[in-house]
Amino acid sequence: MYSRQALELRIKLLGVHQDTARSHVDLSDLLVIKKEFKEALDEFENALEIQRVVLGEQHKSTVDTRKKMEILLTVKSGNC
Numbered sequence: 001m002y003s004r005q006a007l008e009l010r011i012k013l014l015g016v017h018q019d020t021a022r023s024h025v026d027l028s029d030l031l032v033i034k035k036e037f038k039e040a041l042d043e044f045e046n047a048l049e050i051q052r053v054v055l056g057e058q059h060k061s062t063v064d065t066r067k068k069m070e071i072l073l074t075v076k077s078g079n080c
Contacts, residue, residue: 003027003030006026010023016054017050017054018051021047021048024043024047025043027043028042028047044069045069048065048066048069
């Protein structure tokens with residue numbers, strides 16, 4: 001609940017910003033722990049969209065988010 005509230009606040013205050021992307025990633029990490037994989041993937045996609053615009057494709061945060069998405073997709077499809 002608090003992670004969602006923090007994300008909503010950052011969206012209102014900052015809009016497209018790397019801190020907003022970080023909140024999406026943090027929320028997705030929590031959703032993975034709760035095994036809510038579809039929602040986690042949606043949050044990773046939101047983060048990645050922002051990171052590509054703000055940081056670029058090759059930035060460490062963008063690359064890390066892509067890797068987390070790939071791992072989630074592997075786990076979700078049962079290939080681990």
